[in-house]
Amino acid sequence: MRTLTLSLTAAGLVLGLATHANAQDSIKVGVLVGYSGISSLSGQQTDAAIKLFQKRYGEAPGGKKIELIRRDTTGPNPEVAKRLVQEVVTRDKARILIGPDFTPNTLAAAPIVTEAKIPTMVIGAATTGIIEKSPYFTRTFFATPQQCKPLAPYAVKNNWKRVYVMVADFAPGHDCEKYYISTLTEAGGTVVGNVRIPLSNPEFSAYMQRIKDSKPDALFIFMPLGEPSIGALRAVNDSGLKASGVKILAVGDTTDETYVDAVGDAALGTITTGIYSTQHDSAMNKEFVKDFEALNGKSPRIGWTAIAIWDAFRLAYDGLEAQSGSSFDPDKFMAFVHGRSFESPRGPITIDKATGDIIQNIYIRRTDKIDGVLQNVEIATLPNEGFK
């Protein structure tokens, strides 16, 4: 009888240790991006980037096997996103979160990840101040000032001092307008007019006419990815505004590789600020693009979502490697991430030590046709641009 009890206890202990050890060996990572609706291309890029990353770097950084939990945010939909974050954190027990994309979704997630202590990579929201909403937020995307300020001094430097400002009429557009106008005026330029365009706007002719009437040297455009950008760039071309000599300056959203082909030749000559171009001239990027296209095909093209996901995984893997052998500690993870610098296919990145926001190179690019394909060719670099 005693032998039986002892052997059962021993067996129990062994099983217990085995399962405990197994539990140590895997970690759940939630991936919350848009797979359907307006952002379905982001979802496809995300999966493609993850596939390549795990092919190159394996699936078990620091000895912990990554279990991915994918959820579709369906676009900027905070009601759904908040519920998905709750589910993934409380029921699926994810310990790290990649996403959700879009500012409203990320804002809705903040209180949950703070309370549950879940390091969260912001891969699709550019709004300033968002990283401060949770000590567990860190960003691999870009911040609006990085995107919107540089073309102001650039315009003045090139003697395009009279600028017309055209932004999409929603919160990110208003933000961008504010940054651009203040930076332009500081640099000595003049805003000859500005207009806010409704997001669901099929018809640009009235706006083009207003811009023509004010005879600017340059036009600065902020439009989000997708239909508004395509419409704006085509209208600028079709209305003859570009041909009349007005320089077209815009944020990188408008010529993002994923959508630029739909704009067609109308996009040629647009000068944009961006964080990533497939044309970036570094050995790391050349290899990245080659491997990406070999694994995932040439469509959809590599846009900034892919690179944001790639670098998020880089951070996650490095953070997990640093904790190899011990159980996952979110606060140690965040301490590791803060202040971390590394090389990405886009260029060098640093995560700010104090806030967790991103410091990166911002590139001024021009849209050219290379081998028959529209590309963003980098013509100037602003190194280590801060996020304020």
Add this chain to the structure above:
Amino acid sequence: MSSLSDPAPRLPGQQYFASIARWSPGEIIFWAALLAVFFVPDANLPLYGQIVIWGLFAMSLDLLLGYRGIPSMGHAAFFGIGAYTAGYLGKFGWTEPISGLVLAALVAGLVGWLTGRVIQRVSGIALLMVTLGLNLILYDIVHRQSELTGGDDGLQGVVIAPVLGLFRFDIFGRTAYLYALAVTFVLFLVARALVKSPFGLALLGARENPRRMITLGTPIERDVSTVFAIASAMAGAAGALLTQTTQFVSPATLSFQRSADVLVILIIGGTGRLYGGFIGAIVFLLLRDWLAALSPVYWYFWIGFLLVIVVAFFRRGIVPSVETLAQRLRRR
């Protein structure tokens, strides 16, 4: 032979209203099940909480559409008004949830009452277009005034105190579920009493034959404003519930997408039954969640297909179709 111990002999009218007010076993099981779900381990309470809120929202539309026959393509406007009211209250210091909810419902109800007065003369396609137009205008204003409303990013700084000072809104969605269920049940009781009252009959009558109702002396214009006010107040309450349980409100609460979704949910579940909204919400949301996980890019196809099938074969919706089926089985 009426016995002397019989209290007051009931008039046929009173008998009628008394008989329809009785609770059927199905109803009791329904609400008991919703409560029981809370105790199921590992239940997806955040999702179920949202289903309850959608059910309340759809039920409020049922009062308008099912009982009074007023099709509205802009009902989300009232949901959003309630949501933002609760949001602003929470942002500017009025963090007590229950009083905030009541206030939000009252505001939405007032706007609904005004809308009811405006649309008196309109019907059919024109009515659909007016309700749609008003919804789109409201959305446009809220969406673009980002300095006032936070725009797309949502209203920041919404703080909601614990319910009754005791129950914090936790990340597991437990408080949210019970709070939403309790509010919904109370409003359901109100709606139920309303539709099973003479007022409810008057609504049905005006839906079927307005002219006849006028000849009977029913104040149908005042009734339209009243039912609009009540339906809007309940929609506003649903909106406030969403804001309070998520501590967040964005223009999506008054989007056309939401108006269309609630209409689809109500039609799928069945109009004129009060429960149709809840059944529709359960079916639609669970199905959408499941289909979206299976086939993220193509779930649209199956939802569209479901809609076509329901409209083609179960035109009156799930609840009435099930009722008819049950009746047929009973007769066998």
Add this chain to the structure above:
Amino acid sequence: MTSVLTVLFNGVAYGMLLFIMSVGLSVTMGMMNFVNLAQASFSMLGGYTMVAVTQKFGIPFLASLPIAFVVVGIASLVLERLVFRHFYGTDDLTQVLLTIGLIFMSIAIVTYFWGSTYQQVSVPAWLTGQQEVLGFTLERYRMFLVVVGGALAFVLVFGLERTRFGAIVRACVDNNRVARACGLNTQLVFALTFAIGGGLAGLAGALSANLLGIDPNFPLRYLVYLLIVVSVGGMGTISGTLIAGLVLGVGDVACKYYVPQIGGFVIYAITVAVMLWRPHGLLGRRA
């Protein structure tokens, strides 16, 4: 002054596009009392047909337009025979929901075959850029739209007023029962009118692809505009749709030019105002 007239012209071009997109819906709503929101999907199909035909088979743009008309016309005829005719006589809401369901399905089907990106659209060089006309610099493609729209409007109104078929169609719209009693084959007339309406929607899609872009979400984006044009103009009237299209097109462009802060909401405000003032639309008749 130049600006005013240019704005007016651009508004008219936009209005013509709205007219062509909505005229099919107006006719089917007026004639068969059938709310066919899937017209928006027909337009999308027309756009995709144009893109496929010009890019895969190298057919010139102008030739692709009648092809889009015919292909979508046939598709709508098939759909009418198979699905829609069972729903004549049901209430508005049923038809709205049925056709919205069809729109959802069409979006998924198009995504399956063409993917979710925007299609690359290009038109021949003689339709791009601007042209000096009487001292004004006008966009060539918009001039093309005005010409095509005007021609279509003329053909449709003339066809309806002056041809035998037009007279038959008018009879069926005015009083279906009596028309049948007179021996007219209303089923055939319905089917043909449906096909023409669908074909027109397809043509509109092919024409608008260059101006508005074409992607799977096209129907949902333009559904609201379709409804607005048809309800403001009045159902079953071609002239009504034309006037509504022009009023809304010019109104939209003019407001954006002169008072851009108000932006897009003017179109909704006009709709609500018209619906409250004249619920049957500007030129609609009481049923």
